[in-house]
Amino acid sequence: MTFNWKPILFGVLTLMLAIAFAMASHYRTALTETQASLTKVNRELNLAKDVIADMRTRQRDVADLDAKYTQELADAQSTINQLERDVASGKRRLQLNATCTANGAAIASSLGDASTARLTDSAQRDYFTLRERIETVTKQVEYLQEYIKTQCQK
Incomplete structure (x- = not known):
């Protein structure tokens, strides 16, 4: 009697093929999950790059x-300082809308005795000081308005 190896060989080959198929399926699933994870990480990385940019x-x-506004404020301060030095x-001279009096009494008929109109020191x-503060506040408000317009409303 001869021993028939064909069914055993067929069974072993079938078993090996089933194991190979199971391993391939497992690694394919792992690869798909890894690719999905990589896609997600790449998406998040690109989002982070966009946020950083x-x-x-x-x-x-x-x-x-x-x-820009620091320079404008410095220029305004320089102008005020130069004006103060020039005065x-x-x-x-500072121009005032004032009426001069002689000895504290208003004189309607003559201005010859009137003293020069002048601010006290x-x-x-x-x-x-007020002029400087007005310039400072004006520049600060302009800066904040432009900041809101260009940065906060994007």
């Missing part, structure tokens, strides 16, 4: 805005 652009815009040296200092 937007933040850099905003930081650059804010720095430009800050530099102090007599090169320029403290009023003159107050004028320049």
